[in-house]
Amino acid sequence: MKITLKQIECFLAVAEYGSFSGASKRLNTAQPALSQAIKDLEAELGVRLFDRTTRRVELTDAGREFQQSAAKVIEELEHAVESVHELAERKRGRLTVAAPPLLAAVVLPQAIAEFRRRFPGISVQIADVGTEQIVESVRNGKADCGIGTFQPSEEGIERVALVRDSLMLFCDEASPLNGSEPVCWSELADYPLVTLTRDSGIRLLVEVGFESCELPLKPAFEVAQVTTAIALVEAGLGVAVLPTYALAAARYRKVNGRQLVEPVISREIVLIHASGRSVSPAVQAFSQVIRRFAQQLTPQEAR
Amino acid sequence: MKITLKQIECFLAVAEYGSFSGASKRLNTAQPALSQAIKDLEAELGVRLFDRTTRRVELTDAGREFQQSAAKVIEELEHAVESVHELAERKRGRLTVAAPPLLAAVVLPQAIAEFRRRFPGISVQIADVGTEQIVESVRNGKADCGIGTFQPSEEGIERVALVRDSLMLFCDEASPLNGSEPVCWSELADYPLVTLTRDSGIRLLVEVGFESCELPLKPAFEVAQVTTAIALVEAGLGVAVLPTYALAAARYRKVNGRQLVEPVISREIVLIHASGRSVSPAVQAFSQVIRRFAQQLTPQEAR
DNA sequence: GCCAACTTATCGCGAAATGCTATGAATTAA
DNA sequence: TTAATTCATAGCATTTCGCGATAAGTTGGC
DSSP states (O other): OOOOHHHHHHHHHHHHHTOHHHHHHHTTSOHHHHHHHHHHHHHHHTSOOEEEOSSOEEEOHHHHHHHHHHHHHHHHHHHHHHHHHHHHTTSSEEEEEEEOHHHHHHTHHHHHHHHHHHOTTEEEEEEEOOHHHHHHHHHHTSSSEEEEOOOTTOTTEEEEEEEEEEEEEEEETTSTTOSSSOEEGGGGGGSOEEEEOTTSHHHHHHHHHHHHTTOOOOEEEEESOHHHHHHHHHTTSOEEEEETTHHHHHTTSSEEEEEEESSOOEEEEEEEEESSSOOOHHHHHHHHHHHHHHHHHSHHHHO | OOOOHHHHHHHHHHHHHTOHHHHHHHTTSOHHHHHHHHHHHHHHHTSOOEEEOSSOEEEOHHHHHHHHHHHHHHHHHHHHHHHHHHHHTTSSEEEEEEEOHHHHHHTHHHHHHHHHHHOTTEEEEEEEOOHHHHHHHHHHTSSSEEEEOOOTTOTTEEEEEEEEEEEEEEEETTSTTOSSSOEEGGGGGGSOEEEEOTTSHHHHHHHHHHHHTTOOOOEEEEESOHHHHHHHHHTTSOEEEEEGGGHHHHTTSSEEEEEEESSOOEEEEEEEEESSSOOOHHHHHHHHHHHHHHHHHSHHHHO
């Protein structure tokens, strides 16, 4: 036989109450069950825990000692359960979000702020890494989830659509392209182009756009960071095709965004998480918050 | 439903082993039982503890956290059980023995020494108090047991006979009573008598002895402590009637003990413990040791 | 790309335990 | 002495538990 928690709880109740029948009422159980439980527990421990006549019940020395330890054990167990419950109820937790630098800079901060308002106990960490590393981080568990644009074919990765984002033209205020009308891809032929380096997903889409107009893509500048590209555009060194949400990074800078059509090229920004792993309560909550937030953020510019 | 220790043990085994089927072998249980236990535990906690495919089992964040606490809880419980086992096996414990000063001085030290040799883990405390307080101490639990001579009629007190002890005459070496033959009570008439005060049980027996010879009891000195009485005898101020075991206190002093007959007055030295209370393992052990020790100590002089 | 092997989940059944009611035994208080 | 209270025991119905069999799903090899 083996000790059970129920036995220990019965023991503590009897010890505290000083009576079997009294404790049985409190435990909502019949008194014989208590007698049995204590008997079994004593047999297991090899010591008598109570001195009991039909009239008085009091702890033996061994019982007193066991009461101390048992109470501590029960309390700790309850604390452990409570802790896990807190995780489940999102009162507490940890969340690591992997995102490319631009998203990490212009979308995440506000989304996280909203998230922390709703779940103050969950601490959020950002891993601002390259797109390739995002998938890898999520796969190996370094990040709980990631946002960005990814191939749909990734293995072991679950996708949750957040928002569609169209490519947009960014030009300086003095540029002839700056106006109120949408710009066509074909109009870009005569302007020096600032692009991202070839490992960027955006670069690929830009290439698609140029191909659709049968224009050759001859970048004047190739940079890794979107913010760098915007700075170059601001300096009048060229125009850039960037995601709509780069607008947020261009705010307060002398750069304007123009709709870019024929074709409209859009890509889906998704939240990813490992499909094998269970979706932690924190990730579930974050997924909802960022989806609502992303849709509020960009609908008028993105569509 | 409620969490059980079995569930926790199953959880820890699976967590450590990283596999249900592997853990099931180690726990000597079938794999479906494990699946069920973990499922129930997860339902109770409201969180998934493992990410499991049919091929891999690994802890979730919540699972990792719960593993920490659960392991600590189990370890502490096992420690508590172990502690109580030690009490039961007399590897550890506490024992308070109440005894009148003389017994505490001349019998207990050696008995306790022997006891501690056999049960090194049990700490022994002596409460050297008056005879009246001994019964009271045992009754209210301040002492686990007591030794001495007590009325058989004491309520709520269990008696275990240790040894019979006869009254003995103590005289200085120059006394005419000093010789090799037993002394009769009637011979005491002509000598100044050192007695204990009236609250002593020995004093009562001395009175009985004098009455049996129809001699008047006219103490020359009345003292509370046996050792004081022996000192007075040694100084040649009188003779004293004391228990045989007072011989041990008279060793190395110029006082001799003589058998005292017509009548031989003996009294039973008993060990007492509270009858309501359970006899703790330590008291059981001590009872045996002191009984054997007492019988070895005094048979030739006492009988 | 399909098959074989391995692992976990589910199902059904039999055995064990659990807990309750009724009853007994013992002690206290009136 | 009796009545009342309290813990222990017995018998019984119910629930739970754990096992075997089987299903479902994933991985790795061919």
